[in-house]
Amino acid sequence: MLKLRCRSIASLYLSRRVNSSINTAEHRNPSGLPHSWLHYLAWYSLALLLLCALVAGFNAIIDPHARLLLVDRPGFNQGKVTLKTNNRTGKANAVRQCGYENLILGTSRAENAFVVEHPAFSNGKTYNAALEAASMYEIRHMAEYALRVHKPRTFLLGLDFFSFSAGEYIEDDFADSPLAGTGSIASLARYLFSVRTVHESVITLLWNLRGRVVLCAHDGEAIVKPNSNSAREFFDFVLWRYTIGVYRRYGPSDEHFVHLTELLRKAAAADVAVYAVILPVHATMMELQNQMELQDDFVDWKRRLVRTFEEANAGLPPERRAVLWDFTTYNEFTTEKIPPADATGDAKTMRWYSDPSHITKTVGNLILDRIYGTKSATVTTAESFGVRLAPDTVEAVITAEATGSELYRRENPDEIERIRRLVLNNREK
DSSP states (O other), X not given: OHHHHHHHHHHHHHHHXXXXXXXXXXXXXXXXXXXXXXXXXXXXXXXXXXXXHHHHHHHHHHOTTOSSOSOOOTTTTSSOTXXXXXXXXXXXXXXXXXXXXXXXXXXXXXXXXXXXXXXXXXXXOEEEOOOTTOXXXXXXXXXXXXXXXXXXXXXXXXXXXXXXXXXXXXXXXXXXXGGGTTOOHHHHHHXXXXXXXXXXXXXXXXHHHTTOOOTTXXXXXXOOOOOOSOHHHHHHHHHHHHHHTTTTTOOBOHHHHHHHHHHHHXXXXXXXXXXXXXXXXXXHHHHHHHHTTOHHHHHHHHHHHHHHHHHHHTTOOGGGSOEEEEOOSSSTTTTOXXXXXXXXXXXXXXXXXXXXXXXXXXXXXXXXXXXXXOOOOSSOOOTTSSEEOOTXXXXXXXXXXXXXXXXXXXXXXXXXXXXXXXXXXXXXX
């Protein structure tokens, strides 16, 4: 009996020791995995972290989009060969690398209109830094970036009505460009850890080491693609795009005028001359604004531009004051006839416009001649083409536009009916 009881006690003791050992082991290794597997996972995680660090470090040093500029050496990584030349990153990089004396700022209207070889820019190298579909916010950031990396002598600033809309702020390629600084943490992480950036870093490094990089080869002007459509088809398409897009979501924005004010203030502080110009759109574009009930917003925008420039110029000597020109009046250029859809050959193109929103470089040269007093264009134009906007001229300009619009509507009823139907059809959708 005693022997049996001793065995029971011994058995209970051993059971408790075993359970205690198991519990201790589980506490030390709660995963239940063998210790060899835990060591493997630890080493794997460490290797993965080291690989990520190497990738991020390589991308940060080569910096193919010029976002960080930790290292910027000729023959190593200075030439950023993988960049598009006409987007926000590519243009910011050109501004940084090439030390231009004159910069053209604005939207695609300025990008298409102005050539850098014009005699107006004979005082130094010129670059067209205008950005497609840019808001005033983005234009300000391009100007400030230029002032930080290399102070130019002059800004030719294209101003557009839609750039001041509350519905327009940044395009997709802005956030990942040097214009936005380092950007958000998510954006920076995508840049440093992506396989695409590694690929671009390798290309940038190899081309620099082999001496194949040619810096400052592009002038920033719009890359014009061949278009087989007739002017009428292109006009109809662009007017439709504005009807359902930019003009539909337009709303006045105080904030964009703050951006303009800051641009003018910082340019004046840096002794950079500013020549601002409101570029002419075709009369059909002006009439589309009227049909969409934006005419009051448009004239208020002009009045506010005048006030903004007056305030920015207050206290400055005449030679340092920013100048504001307006070319949007109804005239021989803005009222050019649109060829019929069945026109062929040269008859289906227009002389002054590539579409209702963009003038040709011929008109751009005329504008530069008018602003800078040069004589480069073979076309002669009346002195009334282009007006200096100021408190004593703006109301006369607004009145002349209203008169010109009335005359255009009277002489071109088919165009007005076409625009009216376009607006009506897209309101119903």
